Amino acid sequence: RNMEDYGLFLALLGSALLVGFVSVVFSLVWVFNYREGLGWDGGSAEFNWHPVLIVTGFVFIQGIAIIVYRLPWTWKCSKLLMKFIHAGLNTIAMILAIVSMVAVFDYHNARSIPNMYSLHSWIGLTAVIFYSLQLFLGFAIFLLPFAPVPLRAALMPIHVYSGLLIFVAVIASALMGITEKLLFALNSTVYSTSPPEAIFVNCLGLLIVIFGALILWMASRPHWKRPAEENAKVQRPKGGAPEGTEAESTMTDGSNADKSDVGFNSEAARKRNFKLDEAGQRSTM
Numbered sequence: 001r002n003m004e005d006y007g008l009f010l011a012l013l014g015s016a017l018l019v020g021f022v023s024v025v026f027s028l029v030w031v032f033n034y035r036e037g038l039g040w041d042g043g044s045a046e047f048n049w050h051p052v053l054i055v056t057g058f059v060f061i062q063g064i065a066i067i068v069y070r071l072p073w074t075w076k077c078s079k080l081l082m083k084f085i086h087a088g089l090n091t092i093a094m095i096l097a098i099v100s101m102v103a104v105f106d107y108h109n110a111r112s113i114p115n116m117y118s119l120h121s122w123i124g125l126t127a128v129i130f131y132s133l134q135l136f137l138g139f140a141i142f143l144l145p146f147a148p149v150p151l152r153a154a155l156m157p158i159h160v161y162s163g164l165l166i167f168v169a170v171i172a173s174a175l176m177g178i179t180e181k182l183l184f185a186l187n188s189t190v191y192s193t194s195p196p197e198a199i200f201v202n203c204l205g206l207l208i209v210i211f212g213a214l215i216l217w218m219a220s221r222p223h224w225k226r227p228a229e230e231n232a233k234v235q236r237p238k239g240g241a242p243e244g245t246e247a248e249s250t251m252t253d254g255s256n257a258d259k260s261d262v263g264f265n266s267e268a269a270r271k272r273n274f275k276l277d278e279a280g281q282r283s284t285m
């Protein structure tokens, strides 16, 4: 049962990496094969950085950042190291998203095109603002050693929920952006004849949806969660709900004190976690 499950996780992870990578390739083929390529000249080539950096950073890298804690072979690594990887990948995604914003605003200003008129831009900019807030609060509360454990425990479910919500909003915004760009670039009469570019870029949109679906599935299975640290001092709430483990898993200090037998411990913890999650699920049915 467990081995089967591990195989399924690997299959989903492999699919997500493949679909995500192909999405990045599609965005590059789009701008180089059908559009004006990439440049920084106030023209279309500058706009083209917008979709390429969004698909690479805000969709692909953010998606991977969301599931790094769930890679089973990292469960023997310290929680602190995994926090650096999670925070680092999210920081890279943030930087690419900001450069992509600069590209599109700069292009609009150079061409005297109005700013912030579309639903796409409203949802998109809102996602960027909340993403930067999420990143800042993540650093301040879960990485720096100042926040007390009860505060970490209270904020973890919100962190997970807002992280997933932002990721979904980014995908929704990307789909709107793709549709807008096709309408602008092809104009609606050509678009409605399904030219190769439109079919190709519609497929990019499908790939992004599939990528998001895979990430959300992996990130929402309770039994694929990183096991709680063995010697964390936080009490599990009564009933052993899956959220209970997050209180413990937000610990930075002291939780990796006995690394010598952490391999054994994390295996035991994973099994315990799995049982508790199953019990938790049953009790809420």
Ligand code: HEM
Pocket (backbone or CB within 6 Å): 050, 051, 054, 055, 058, 101, 104, 105, 108, 114, 115, 116, 117, 118, 119, 120, 121, 122, 123, 124, 125, 127, 128, 169, 170, 171, 172, 173, 174, 175, 176, 177, 178, 179, 180, 181, 184
């Ligand atoms: C414009 C954000 C993805 C196409 C904009 C603007 C923002 C934005 C804030 C307004 C710029 C201005 O008013 O000067 C985002 C975010 C995305 C995203 C956060 C992440 C999902 C995409 C994608 C495309 C795209 C994948 C596909 C080509 C466009 C187009 C415009 C634009 C055509 C100009 C028209 C408009 O302002 O709506 N984007 N975008 N966007 N974006 Fe995106």
Ligand code: HEM
Pocket (backbone or CB within 6 Å): 066, 067, 069, 070, 083, 084, 086, 087, 090, 131, 132, 134, 135, 136, 137, 138, 139, 142, 143, 159, 160, 161, 163, 164, 166, 219, 225, 226, 246, 249, 250
């Ligand atoms: C977990 C999103 C930044 C610390 C998560 C999860 C998501 C997420 C969706 C749930 C993952 C899971 O259930 O396996 C984000 C986003 C961020 C961000 C979108 C940036 C905008 C940060 C930062 C830190 C951090 C900067 C600081 C180290 C954590 C911790 C967990 C977590 C400790 C719990 C992992 C576990 O359950 O073992 N994050 N996060 N996050 N995040 Fe973040």
